[in-house]
Amino acid sequence: MVLVLSPEAPEYKIADLVQRLEADGFAALLNRNGEETILCLIGDTGNLDPDELAESNDIVASARRIQEPYKAVNRRVHPQATLVQAGNTFIGEGRFTVISGPCSVESREQILEVAKSVKASGAAVLRGGVFKPRTSPYSFQGLQEEGLAMLLEAKQETGLPVVTEIMNQTQLSLMDYIDMIQIGARNMQNFDLLREVGKSDKPVLLKRGLANTIEELLMSAEYILSEGNQQVILCERGIRTFETMTRNTLDLSAVPLLKEKTHLPVIVDPSHAAGIRRLVAPLSKAAIAVGADGLMVETSSNPSEALSDGKQSLDLKQFEALMIDIRKRAEFEGKLI
């Protein structure tokens, strides 16, 4: 249930109301978005009467039920779009942010070269995997802590905020100097990990699972927000279907649906979805046109020799060309880039 509080409600009365509701066994999430103060009540609200609640509490302007199972991420609870801040970069409605970098950090030279180049081309955030989830235990598993140090050096050199994937909750302490934590598709329903990043104050980039519905993606984001962390970006990266010509099927319909249902930013990863370099540019164009708030694009200084996912990475020249085009499109759409 959602309680819209009156604009003049004094803080002590709000605190008192929250306390009473929590004493009744509810969780009470407080959202202040400029004009409105909204209290989102979670728990078995079946016996509560919204009208009675509004009448009997002078600071409650109105109350209504939320049918959807997701509450804190729900745009009906929190109509104003959330801006997520990674370093000095803001991601969200009205902007178009491009995250780029190699699939894996492979060496100091590689990540520095790529970082400088994608920054020059216009990327706003640097990506680079150091803990890699691989189908085979015998595949390259990432450079681990050593790679993390290289990624942070690239951050320092370029000033770009950095995002990298976390594989389990024990790695959280390693992420201190990272600007945004990525939860990969395979971990989208690793609920304990979601809860742990929910307790941190780092922005989280949450990727949709290969076989997860749009509603399940929202519910996984709800795990993070329900622990207090409101800085979450959702990422559509393709789902598993019968089609074999692409690695996954990019579900671009998910973008406007997510934008409608949640206040969180939504970005698109065309590289992992398609698994084919030639499709990255057309799918990026489609992503901006369909309403996405940004892109995550794999770029490699040497795609043909990359230790992972080279087939889908743009080389530095291709990324530069893509960004020239994307900038024109962002302008066309009236978005800051």
Add this chain to the structure above:
Amino acid sequence: MVLVLSPEAPEYKIADLVQRLEADGFAALLNRNGEETILCLIGDTGNLDPDELAESNDIVASARRIQEPYKAVNRRVHPQATLVQAGNTFIGEGRFTVISGPCSVESREQILEVAKSVKASGAAVLRGGVFKPRTSPYSFQGLQEEGLAMLLEAKQETGLPVVTEIMNQTQLSLMDYIDMIQIGARNMQNFDLLREVGKSDKPVLLKRGLANTIEELLMSAEYILSEGNQQVILCERGIRTFETMTRNTLDLSAVPLLKEKTHLPVIVDPSHAAGIRRLVAPLSKAAIAVGADGLMVETSSNPSEALSDGKQSLDLKQFEALMIDIRKRAEFEGKLI
């Protein structure tokens, strides 16, 4: 196998070569596209040596194998894009064509009203179903021949070429005054029907089946072209996946893949894919950005009372607004509209 013939090859020598190859049991499809004359050889070419063929026939400039199972639709056989002509409208590369109209023709007044309105808004082709494939035998099955007459009246009134769906080969004779025949998703692998429309000279709009791969769509088009009819448009309209928030999952990656693999025009139907009116505009924008040659959009004079698919139809005002936006985007992409 593909034989590129020398530009100076005299007709009688070409005819002679074709005859000899057919006598050896091959089918020989001749493509002339401006600069090049290409002979596509179909059958068990395993024992033929391309080099020997080129050397021993003075009119064969070069010869090479085509690995893909699709030959006549293959862009490697026929590099130049095909323009399909429906009435006075041309559909294909460099253009962006919008087909619009109601799911079903329901009355004379309805189809006339919609036809005039979508024409004014900028639609180039009028759609309207008269033979309707419905999951239930008890649902509205279309107005049949009576509806066809109404559709043709709308054609006459507006001058718009018309497209309607065929359900079986016995209806082919009814299609004389129709400008383009649609093969629906459920009939994409109705091979006998494909062959029959392949023998006609009507342009064919072939929709991808709900569970058919991109390669199977190309193979179904191959059925039509192999019978002689080269006027085929492919239409991506969503595939069946586990996601339930949309009716189907629009596979926009299919568009650049199809454009790469075939010379045939490729359009997108966002209405049937999404099954939700609100998604039609964002998916239309994505379709033009991803490289489609056109759209098929359902429009209704009264969506809330339509006898079929009202939930996904734009009303006439919404379609007008969409077309204003689409025109700007076509200009941005450098496409004729």
Add this chain to the structure above:
Amino acid sequence: MVLVLSPEAPEYKIADLVQRLEADGFAALLNRNGEETILCLIGDTGNLDPDELAESNDIVASARRIQEPYKAVNRRVHPQATLVQAGNTFIGEGRFTVISGPCSVESREQILEVAKSVKASGAAVLRGGVFKPRTSPYSFQGLQEEGLAMLLEAKQETGLPVVTEIMNQTQLSLMDYIDMIQIGARNMQNFDLLREVGKSDKPVLLKRGLANTIEELLMSAEYILSEGNQQVILCERGIRTFETMTRNTLDLSAVPLLKEKTHLPVIVDPSHAAGIRRLVAPLSKAAIAVGADGLMVETSSNPSEALSDGKQSLDLKQFEALMIDIRKRAEFEGKLI
């Protein structure tokens, strides 16, 4: 809506009731199954009151609404299991019927050899394709009418009833001496074809489409029954999923669900589902255990040289061994074989 008529209702009163209901715009399907006479009313019954109908008609013992969109195939309308008769063979509850034969009829010798062998092993119906739906127009398309004659010769030689696939309604007249008509997976929603075989008096073997739900399969059967033909067998043959190790994913859960929802017989085709010979025996065992009324198994005199689907066909010895095992299992399940 379903009207249960009183056992003593005289024929003239039933005819009168049917006439009145049809005059009101309903279709009225009459089912007599031994003890009960049931009248199934189809159309917009929203304004009818079941209780009033029962009270105001002395021959109506009771009336109730049927929520499901399928009526004539619905087990709640027609609780008694339907037995389908092909030649002298009965297929349905309490029995286990094995249909076998080659994917395609390839020659007189081949079909005769296979027919005799599968009969000796215990098959009750002979299958053999003569009109073949193939993804490529350049693949073997079946021996057509010539193959049909060979199939009928095999019928005469062995006494086995025969089943073959129909591709379009113009072939219906060719099926006079065929005992059962197969509608293939790709034609499951070829509604005009369903209607045509619904008007014939031939038993129909209806295969589930690759991407069709269980409910859609029931609705396609409804098309046939609504035209008068009650002799329909449903066949589960695998659906399209992301798994690539099998050609399709055999959905054995569909069998008990279908048996619960409809009175029609349900059989399983493990050969097309798996696409792998080694899986035919285990999946056949699972099919009988899960409650299927029979099997359709591809058998070949020479699998390695078959013109189609050899990879999934059992050879004659393997089929013989399978039947020895299946017979024991049918006995275990208490089914006639």
Add this chain to the structure above:
Amino acid sequence: MVLVLSPEAPEYKIADLVQRLEADGFAALLNRNGEETILCLIGDTGNLDPDELAESNDIVASARRIQEPYKAVNRRVHPQATLVQAGNTFIGEGRFTVISGPCSVESREQILEVAKSVKASGAAVLRGGVFKPRTSPYSFQGLQEEGLAMLLEAKQETGLPVVTEIMNQTQLSLMDYIDMIQIGARNMQNFDLLREVGKSDKPVLLKRGLANTIEELLMSAEYILSEGNQQVILCERGIRTFETMTRNTLDLSAVPLLKEKTHLPVIVDPSHAAGIRRLVAPLSKAAIAVGADGLMVETSSNPSEALSDGKQSLDLKQFEALMIDIRKRAEFEGKLI
């Protein structure tokens, strides 16, 4: 690559060979299965010549390449079936083991009642969830450590070995008195968790992910075996498809395929696959017929009031009836139960 060692190879020579291969950068897994001693070499073996290896090492009887990406789980490496031991229960080829119990441990009384009842009916292992992966953060999350204590009390009372799901690696220390650790479908590709249980000596029940292929399931098992733990059971529990009448589509073809490709035991969970109580019995029958080594069936003392998954749970009487039937079928199949 697989090296078959000669039966007389002395230990010191084996140790010496392993050391040399590891020095060359390979991982060397040693399998001793009664008759044979097999050394499985993992790493980039492209430059090794199997014949040369066999000739130049007198203790190597033969050597051959393994094409599949899975090595330690591969039946070609380890032809003899693995028996997994949980408490006094052995699970694997030639046996049929039924694991049963509630979805969640809900109270001391509940788990004791269910445990005693399923033991009396013939279950060999008790299941009960205490850490529950739930789509919503607001759903019942299990009784956690408290539930674990109840489960262990039920173990002590009945003597049944117990299995429960682990959610993250920090819970491993809590599992000391648990007989088998379950990795749920959502964690099938939580590679860090796989590695951690691979270092433990507890048997692991690994469930197939909703959208994971058979090969990916084998690769996830490979993660566990590659760390040293050979006691792994694979569990087919349904995959995500477009069909909505069942919660998931049980892929029974996976059972014979897995049995062919790996030496690990394979069981089936019909409860989670179907999500419908009525389908549990027919799917259990199909599972034993198709060659599974056991079942995991949800049983509840009060399905209509269960805190999770009541809709799919058998009540205690239904489970008793199922076990009577299953025992007859195990006898029919010649399997110990």
